[in-house]
Amino acid sequence: MRIAVLVPTMGGGGAERQIQLLTEHLPAFGHDVCVITMRSLGQGSVEHPLPTGTQRIRLDFTGRQLLSSPAKLRRFLRTWRADALLAFNGPAVLAARVTTVGTRLPLISCVGTSALPSGPRRLLMRISRRADAMTVFNASQSLEKYAAAGLSDPQRSQVIHNALADTVPATVRPRQAASPFRWIAVGRLTDAKGYDLLVESMSQLIQAGHLATLDIFGEGPGAQALERLIEDRQLGHAIHLRGFTFDWHSSLDDYDGFVLSSRWEGSPNAALEALACGMPMVASDVGDLAELLPEGRLAPPGDSAALAERMRALMGTDAALRTEEALAAQQATCARHDLTPVMQRWHEALQRLVEEKSRGTLR
Structure with a gap:
């Protein structure tokens, strides 16, 4: 055919x-x-x-x-x-x-x-x-x-x-989170991905005294506006734009949690691949992610305050529970995809x- x-x-x-x-x-x-x-x-x-x-x-x-x-x-x-x-x-x-x-x-x-x-x-x-x-x-x-x-x-x-590609790496090793808590986000730099909301969430966390950093992997038309927003919020010490790479999975051991801030999605590929690697996650309640993540790890799309609260909750969760949740999500993700x-x-x-x-x- x-x-x-x-x-x-x-x-x-x-x-x-x-x-x-x-x-x-x-x-x-x-x-x-x-x-x-x-x-x-x-x-x-x-x-x-x-x-x-x-x-x-x-x-x-x-x-x-x-x-x-x-x-x-x-x-x-x-x-x-x-x-x-x-x-x-x-x-x-x-x-x-x-x-x-x-x-x-x-x-x-x-x-x-x-x-x-x-x-x-x-x-x-x-x-x-x-x-x-x-x-x-x-x-x-x-x-x-x-x-x-x-x-x-x-x-x-x-x-x-x-x-899911059969080349998705092996499970991320479980460990006690570092201080500061290291977040990773992956996706095109467009309005749909809600990175402006994520910057606001990070600002709220840091202003409340929580220690956290964020690395964003991706490219797209919103790069310059996002750079200006990070500079305006004086968050250059905490948020870094890492550009695009196909091989972002290889660095997951350097992070403690994955965050998805999308305003809308169908089936977010990067999030699915991170879940398949056993990565703890907080995400907007978009697509079918509610079938893979616990309710307490999902925030209403477009709500930066709710996303910040979900991020704070994951940062404060015991390492053993984070690992247990991540492995359950990994099994569900790999079975469905x-x-x-x-x-x-x-x-x-x-x-x-x-x-x-x-x-x-x-x-």
């Missing part, structure tokens, strides 16, 4: 990480995977590497090329004889829906966020949703929100959780659509 994957870029985000895993592991089921990107990344940005031999097509869906790009994509898919098209992230989903109008090519739109689109984009998503042969969500919360808003068809939707069954679910979903197409029952 020939599977084309459309994505805005192959930058260092969670969706791109899942595409990387799909290109690595779907060929074991007999699938040929091609990745199509819609625009180039800025100079100095980091891309997720694709396996050697994976076909990569670069189309320009920007500026004057925007109107002609769907026709170019349609020609490529026809020439390549694609059996199905997967589209990841909002811009790619809309482009794929336009491209497949009037064709019999099965489209799977993949939604990786619980945030609902707004304005004209929301109207476009609602109107075009019938183009999907299937809509895949990486968290049940996202599926429920989109279905309730009329943005997806529950009968043609399913949840396929993000897969194990690579092999997740890839099997993708294969079954693709196989079902192609079979429906051959029988003439594909909607």
Whole structure:
């Protein structure tokens, strides 16, 4: 089966990480995977590497090329004889829906966020949703929100959780927390990740006399604003921006806790990988994290005071209890996001659509 994957870029985000895993592991089921990107990344940005031999097509869906790009994509898919098209992230989903109008090519739109689109984009998503042969969500919360808003068809939707790479490192060694307590956060520097809220939480902790530091790993358009905020709050001694690295897992033994401050998420990849390493965690109550973490480790999204309180509570928790909680979350995370069954679910979903197409029952 020939599977084309459309994505805005192959930058260092969670969706791109899942595409990387799909290109690595779907060929074991007999699938040929091609990745199509819609625009180039800025100079100095980091891309997720694709396996050697994976076909990569670069189309320009920007500026004057925007109107002609769907026709170019349609020609490529026809020439390549694609059996199905997967589209990841909002811009790619809309482009794929336009491209497949009037064709019999099965489209799977993949939604990786619980945030609902707004304005004209929301109207476009609602109107075009019938183009999907299937809509895949990486968290049940996202599926429920989109279905309730009329943005997806529950009968043609399913949840396929993000897969954890089989290269995630071994369990972090349990130990008594250091003083100061060392926090780590990982993710793109965007508004969705809520790092401004996290800076405020750190400010509240330090003003209350708690000893803590925070290292943030990531890159993105919000870097300069975040640097200014840290400077304005006079927190340069406690909060450090470490830039982007694929290998942040290797330094987890240097930290005492992982913190996720996102305003919204589908299935936060970095948090899942940290949980799979047995890392104690405090997080915004986003995606399906409530199924993996105790209630007392979750804060309402957007509430910096509540997040600071959850961080303070973890800092004051006995090391043995922290380790016990972390190991329980690790077991639940690894069971739900194990690579092999997740890839099997993708294969079954693709196989079902192609079979429906051959029988003439594909909607």
